[in-house]
Structure formats: C-alpha cells, structure tokens
Amino acid sequence: MSNTAEVASSVIVPKRKKHKHSFLINAQPYLLLLPAVLFMLIIVIYPMIKTINYSFTDYKVWKANDVKFVGLQNYINLFKDPAFLLSLTNTLKWVAIILAFQLLIGLGIALLLNMNFKFRGIARGLVLIPWITPSIMTSLMWVWMYHGSFGIINYALKGMHLIKEFIPFLSQTTTSLYSVMLTSIWQGVPYFALMLMAGLSSIPSELYEAGNVDGTSKWQAFIHITLPSLKNIIFITTLLRTIWIANNVDLIYLMTNGGPANSSMTMSVLSFVTAQKGFDFGYASAMSVTLSIMLVFVAIIYVKKMDMGGNS
Amino acid sequence: MSTKKFSKVFTFYIPLALILAFILLPYIWSVITSLKPTVEIMYADKFHVLPYKATLEHYIYLLSEKSFLTGMTNSAIVALSTSLITLVVSLTAAYSCSRFNFRGKKYVLISFLMIHMFPPVLLLMPLFTIMKNLHLLNTYFSLIMAYCTFSIPFSIWLLTGYLNDIPKELEEAAIVDGCNRFTAFIKIIFPLAVPGVIAALVYIFIYAWNEFLFATMFTGEATRTIPVTIYSFIGEHVIDWGLLTASGIITGLPIIILFMFIQKNLIAGLTSGAVKG
Numbered sequence: 206m207s208n209t210a211e212v213a214s215s216v217i218v219p220k221r222k223k224h225k226h227s228f229l230i231n232a233q234p235y236l237l238l239l240p241a242v243l244f245m246l247i248i249v250i251y252p253m254i255k256t257i258n259y260s261f262t263d264y265k266v267w268k269a270n271d272v273k274f275v276g277l278q279n280y281i282n283l284f285k286d287p288a289f290l291l292s293l294t295n296t297l298k299w300v301a302i303i304l305a306f307q308l309l310i311g312l313g314i315a316l317l318l319n320m321n322f323k324f325r326g327i328a329r330g331l332v333l334i335p336w337i338t339p340s341i342m343t344s345l346m347w348v349w350m351y352h353g354s355f356g357i358i359n360y361a362l363k364g365m366h367l368i369k370e371f372i373p374f375l376s377q378t379t380t381s382l383y384s385v386m387l388t389s390i391w392q393g394v395p396y397f398a399l400m401l402m403a404g405l406s407s408i409p410s411e412l413y414e415a416g417n418v419d420g421t422s423k424w425q426a427f428i429h430i431t432l433p434s435l436k437n438i439i440f441i442t443t444l445l446r447t448i449w450i451a452n453n454v455d456l457i458y459l460m461t462n463g464g465p466a467n468s469s470m471t472m473s474v475l476s477f478v479t480a481q482k483g484f485d486f487g488y489a490s491a492m493s494v495t496l497s498i499m500l501v502f503v504a505i506i507y508v509k510k511m512d513m514g515g516n517s
Numbered sequence: 518m519s520t521k522k523f524s525k526v527f528t529f530y531i532p533l534a535l536i537l538a539f540i541l542l543p544y545i546w547s548v549i550t551s552l553k554p555t556v557e558i559m560y561a562d563k564f565h566v567l568p569y570k571a572t573l574e575h576y577i578y579l580l581s582e583k584s585f586l587t588g589m590t591n592s593a594i595v596a597l598s599t600s601l602i603t604l605v606v607s608l609t610a611a612y613s614c615s616r617f618n619f620r621g622k623k624y625v626l627i628s629f630l631m632i633h634m635f636p637p638v639l640l641l642m643p644l645f646t647i648m649k650n651l652h653l654l655n656t657y658f659s660l661i662m663a664y665c666t667f668s669i670p671f672s673i674w675l676l677t678g679y680l681n682d683i684p685k686e687l688e689e690a691a692i693v694d695g696c697n698r699f700t701a702f703i704k705i706i707f708p709l710a711v712p713g714v715i716a717a718l719v720y721i722f723i724y725a726w727n728e729f730l731f732a733t734m735f736t737g738e739a740t741r742t743i744p745v746t747i748y749s750f751i752g753e754h755v756i757d758w759g760l761l762t763a764s765g766i767i768t769g770l771p772i773i774i775l776f777m778f779i780q781k782n783l784i785a786g787l788t789s790g791a792v793k794g
Contacts, residue, residue, distance in 0.1 A: 234617035241610035252643035339727040342765035403788035
C-alpha cells in the first residue's frame with residue numbers, strides 16, 4: 206500500500222522541481238489539511254475542553270461573571286440526583302430496546318428488498334424516507350397518531366376491541382418512554398436496512414449456489430451463509446447506532462420534553478434541558494461529560510474495528 | 518407451482534405489505550389530516566378516515582404566513598452556506614488524505630471520525646457561550662459554524678472514500694502529459710468525483726435543514742430556521758392539527774424530493790466504507 210504511494214508520488218513530482226521546492230512539496234498534504242484542522246481546533250476541540258472545564262464549576266449563563274471552581278461537586282450531585290439516576294436507567298432501556306428492534310426489522314427489510322421483484326427500486330426509496338425526514342415532522346406525525354382523544358392508534362385499538370378507554374400514550378408515565386421508542390425505531394430502521402442491504406449484495410452468489418448443490422434449505426443457508434457474512438457489518442452498524450441512539454435528543458424533546466415526571470428522560474435529553482431551560486451549564490456539562498465517558502468505550506471499539514477493516 | 522406461489526404470499530407479500538404500512542402510514546395519515554377542515558378533525562361526531570370535504574385551507578394559510586416563509590428562507594440560506602463552506606474545506610482535506618501518505622494521517626482521520634460521536638450538548642454549551650461573548654447569537658454565522666462541527670468531519674470521510682476509488686494512474690497519466698497536480702485535480706479527478714461531491718452536499722443540506730437543537734439555541738425571531746418556527750407554531754396552534762400536520766409536510770417535502778433525486782449516489786457513498794470494513 207505505502208509502496209505504491211511512494212512510487213506514485215515520485216512519478217507525480219518531476220525530478221528538477223523536487224529539488225527546488227522540496228519543502229513546499231513535503232508540506233503539501235499538511236497545507237491541504239490545514240483549513241479543516243483549524244476549523245476543528247476552533248469549533249470542536251477548544252469548545253470540548255471548555256465543557257470539561259465548565260463541569261468543574263458552578264457556571265450559569267445568567268451569572269457568567271461570577272463563576273466559581275467547585276471541584277467534583279457537580280459529579281457528586283449527579284449521583285444523588287433522582288432525575289439523573291432515572292435518566293441513566295432510561296438511557297440503557299432506550300438504547301437496548303431500540304437497537305434490538307431496529308436490527309431485527311432492518312434485517313427483515315434488507316432480506317425482503319434483496320429479492321428480485323418489479324417495483325424494488327421504488328420500495329427501497331420509500332423505506333428510506335423516515336431516516337431523512339426532519340425530526341420536527343416526524344414528531345408532529347407521531348404525536349398526532351398517539352393523540353389521547355383523536356389519535357388514530359387509539360381509534361384503531363378501540364375498533365379492534367383491544368382497549369376499552371383511549372390511552373394518553375405520551376402523557377402517562379407508564380407508556381411515554383416506550384411510545385417515543387417506537388417512533389425512534391421507525392426513524393432509524395432505514396439506516397440498518399441500508400447497511401445490511403449493502404452487506405447482502407456483497408455476498409458472492411457462488412456461496413449460495415454451492416449450498417444449493419449440497420441441498421441446504423433456505424433456513425440453513427440463512428444461518429450458515431447469510432448471517433456469518435453479515436457479522437462484521439452488523440457489529441459495526443450496531444456500535445455506531447448505539448452511540449447515535451444514546452446521543453439523540455430531538456425526538457424525545459419534541460414529543461414529550463422528557464416528561465411526564467421525567468419518565469421519558471434520557472441522559473442526553475436531561476443535559477440539554479438543564480442547559481436550555483435552566484441555563485445551568487456547569488451541571489449540564491457534568492452530565493454530558495459523564496455520558497461521553499460511557500460512550501467513548503463504544504467509540505474506541507468502533508474505531509479499532511473500522512481500522513482493522515481498512516488495513517485488511 | 519401454485520403451492521410455491523401460495524407460500525410466497527406468506528414469505529414475501531404479506532411481510533412486504535406490513536413493512537411498507539409501518540413505514541408509510543404516518544405520512545398517509547398526516548396528509549389526510551392536513552386536507553381536512555379543522556371542524557372535521559376535532560368536532561366531528563364520528564371518526565372517519567377520509568375527509569367529507571377536502572380543503573387546502575391549511576396550506577394556503579401557511580404559505581401566506583410571513584413567519585413561515587421567513588423560516589423556509591432562513592433554512593435554505595443556512596443549509597446552502599453550510600454545504601458550500603464544508604465542501605471547500607473538506608474537499609482539500611479529503612484529497613490530501615486520499616492522495617498523500619504522511620505522518621499522522623491515521624490519527625487525523627480517526628480524530629475526524631471520533632468527533633461526531635460526542636453528545637451534541639457537549640458542543641452546544643461552549644459554542645453558545647463563545648457566540649454570546651462575540652455578540653454573534655441570532656446570526657446565520659453562529660448556526661453555520663455549529664453545523665460545521667458535524668458536517669466537516671463527516672464529509673471528509675465520505676469524500677476520502679470516494680477519492681480513494683478513483684485510480685491514481687489517471688492522475689499520473691495527466692501529469693506525464695504536462696498537467697500539474699492542481700490542473701490534474703481540476704480536469705481529471707474533480708469531474709470523476711462529482712457524484713460523491715453531490716452526495717456530500719445534499720447530505721449536509723438535509724442535515725442542516727432538519728437540525729433542531731442548535732437552531733433553537735442559536736437563532737432569534739429573524740434568523741429562525743423552519744423547525745424552530747414550527748416548534749413555536751405548536752405552542753400557538755396547539756389544537757389545530759390540520760395546520761400542524763400541513764406545516765410538517767411543507768417542511769419535509771423539499772427534503773424528501775431532494776433525497777429521491779440523489780438517493781442512489783448518497784447510498785453508494787454512505788455504504789461503501791461500511792462494506793469494506
């Protein structure tokens with residue numbers, strides 16, 4: 206890999222020029238990277254360091270001139286705060302349940318849309334739409350369907366005699382989190398389907414043909430050929446989605462605001478609400494740093510996995 | 518033969534219909550609701566699926582509402598500026614990562630990848646403080662910068678993947694024929710990278726158009742983007758579901774249409790890295 210690149214660059218750079226401008230030519234890749242790196246230093250790295258700083262202070266936006274260092278106090282308060290502890294368990298449920306259903310439904314969709322049929326192209330396009338639909342539209346559509354007095358889901362369930370009374374899905378503590386989960390599953394399923402479809406189409410058809418000769422059934426082929434071939438892509442997509450699902454704020458914020466009584470509050474929503482409504486940046490920073498520390502482990506596994514894939 | 522067809526109903530047609538219903542029913546119900554007069558939605562004595570008397574009144578109201586049009590314009594300005602700035606910055610970086618081997622390249626790429634794995638709130642608070650101190654809150658600029666935190670690393674990855682797929686030999690041949698690196702890039706590489714560039718542009722446009730969290734913190738009445746405008750609508754028109762569903766549809770429609778056009782490009786770009794990995 207590096208050999209061909211060296212050969213390539215020696216071909217690209219004519220000999221005479223190389224002498225004259227060798228510094229400039231060596232610096233070329235760095236100069237080209239410079240704008241992007243500068244941008245990232247100013248708008249990402251520097252702010253991130255600031256957030257870590259905030260988390261050790263009592264910084265509130267309305268008293269920005271009077272900020273005191275409080276050490277680990279914010280972190281200690283976090284683990285005494287019932288709202289935070291609830292959001293911690295909610296986050297674990299939120300990630301695990303959404304992930305499991307997105308993977309299962311996504312796999313189902315990928316298998317179906319991998320078959321040959323007439324309107325496959327259109328079906329593929331339609332299935333992906335939820336993923337690019339603005340969250341504000343998604344939340345409006347689903348809040349309306351869940352509506353406690355006029356929601357079509359209530360009408361449908363009552364029509365089928367599954368419920369006696371209409372259920373206020375989003376405004377009672379027992380159902381709010383799970384109702385938003387369903388919306389989130391709906392929103393994220395296309396991404397899984399997309400990745401798995403790409404994975405399926407990269408399985409060489411000879412594998413299945415060999416299976417046919419040996420007389421394996423469809424189910425056996427799925428277990429012994431399809432799943433093992435998809436193993437890697439399922440693993441990578443799951444890691445990436447874990448991070449994104451945990452970080453998701455807007456759907457919960459728009460649909461329930463984390464309520465009622467924090468019943469649908471996750472860590473990232475709680476840190477956003479703390480920052481946005483209370484302007485308590487110190488405490489909110491401690492929350493988002495805690496969440497980041499939890500996610501960094503997942504991110505490291507992801508990066509290692511991607512890196513290995515790139516080299517092999 | 519007929520048993521095979523019969524079993525296909527259960528293994529294929531029914532699952533496909535169920536999945537399409539799950540995906541599409543929210544949209545269909547939203548469109549139907551948006552076409553009903555308000556009295557039919559809230560005060561009808563009996564539940565009915567289709568409108569007795571369909572009307573476009575909600576759409577007409579929205580399209581004549583000034584704040585709604587301002588929101589759409591603001592969104593377009595922010596989304597376009599974000600995509601263009603991102604493209605310039607990330608195309609040179611992606612070219613560097615794809616065509617050169619240099620010390621630290623791996624770490625640069627990995628740190629770009631790590632950046633969009635942190636919770637948005639982690640960046641939202643310090644950026645808010647910085648923008649406030651610089652008196653830049655409620656400007657397009659603050660929002661565009663906030664979006665660049667995601668869009669630049671993302672498109673560097675996407676474009677590096679695309680450029681890696683363009684054979685180096687093409688460039689080398691051009692250089693032998695008397696091009697320098699820059700003209701070879703403009704004449705040979707860029708035209709081949711256009712599908713990738715379009716995919717990156719459109720993806721960032723969609724992201725910036727849809728984004729809500731930064732937008733709600735960084736904009737004021739004059740610079741509000743459309744998701745924030747609608748969010749404030751919800752407060753004002755809390756019971757007018759015909760109007761609310763219509764506003765959602767008008768917001769999403771440009772994005773859905775755009776996506777349908779570049780679907781294939783975008784999907785190829787997004788999945789190529791994952792499949793190799």
